[in-house]
Amino acid sequence: MNVRQTKKEIKWETEGENTRQFVIHKMPVLESISVLKTLLTRVLPLDLLSVLDESGNLAKGLAVIPKKDMSDEEFTEFTKRLLQNVYEKLPVGETAVIDEVGNYGVMDFEYNLTLALYLLMQVVLVNYKDFFIEILQKLGVQPESSEMPAKLIG
Numbered sequence: 001m002n003v004r005q006t007k008k009e010i011k012w013e014t015e016g017e018n019t020r021q022f023v024i025h026k027m028p029v030l031e032s033i034s035v036l037k038t039l040l041t042r043v044l045p046l047d048l049l050s051v052l053d054e055s056g057n058l059a060k061g062l063a064v065i066p067k068k069d070m071s072d073e074e075f076t077e078f079t080k081r082l083l084q085n086v087y088e089k090l091p092v093g094e095t096a097v098i099d100e101v102g103n104y105g106v107m108d109f110e111y112n113l114t115l116a117l118y119l120l121m122q123v124v125l126v127n128y129k130d131f132f133i134e135i136l137q138k139l140g141v142q143p144e145s146s147e148m149p150a151k152l153i154g
Contacts, residue, residue, distance in 0.1 A: 008126045009089075012115055015130050021089040021095070022119060024126045032127050038078060039128070058114075077102075082123045 005026065010054045012020040027035065070078065080102045087094035088106045096105040097119065 005126060005129075008122065010013070010148055012118070014114075022122075023087045023094055024119070024122055025085040025087070027085055027127050035078075035081065039124075040066060040076060043078075079116075079120060082120055086119050117128060 005131065007025045009025055010024065012022060026032070034077050080098050083098040084100065088097060088098040090106070097109055099105050107116065
């Protein structure tokens with residue numbers, strides 16, 4: 001039986017800094033579906049689901065659908081939403097990177113673009129890796145027996 005990952009612990013190492021440890025908890029299913037809807041309808045440039053026909057087989061081609069751009073404010077709220085299940089492991093316990101109301105919860109996160117983008121990518125991987133692997137397998141791009149390349153997963 002294949003057990004799906006519900007959290008992922010990652011280390012963040014840079015030159016001159018101590019190693020920081022983060023924990024990404026998988027979103028509850030209803031929140032995950034809502035975020036996936038936003039990813040598929042507002043963030044990604046292609047309608048990935050349009051390449052499959054009703055039976056789940058590869059359709060004739062990709063459909064590029066016009067999408068309403070997210071405003072800067074909408075995108076900021078969306079990224080905060082993605083980061084609300086990310087915690088840094090500190091001596092006092094796990095501390096939220098972004099709290100429920102959108103405040104920064106850990107030191108030096110507010111100005112660390114590289115760390116923020118890395119954590120956002122990891123959140124998407126933890127929550128949607130299985131979904132996207134299955135889509136790629138249906139498209140014939142990803143072999144049935146393989147996983148995502150380790151380089152992408154981190």
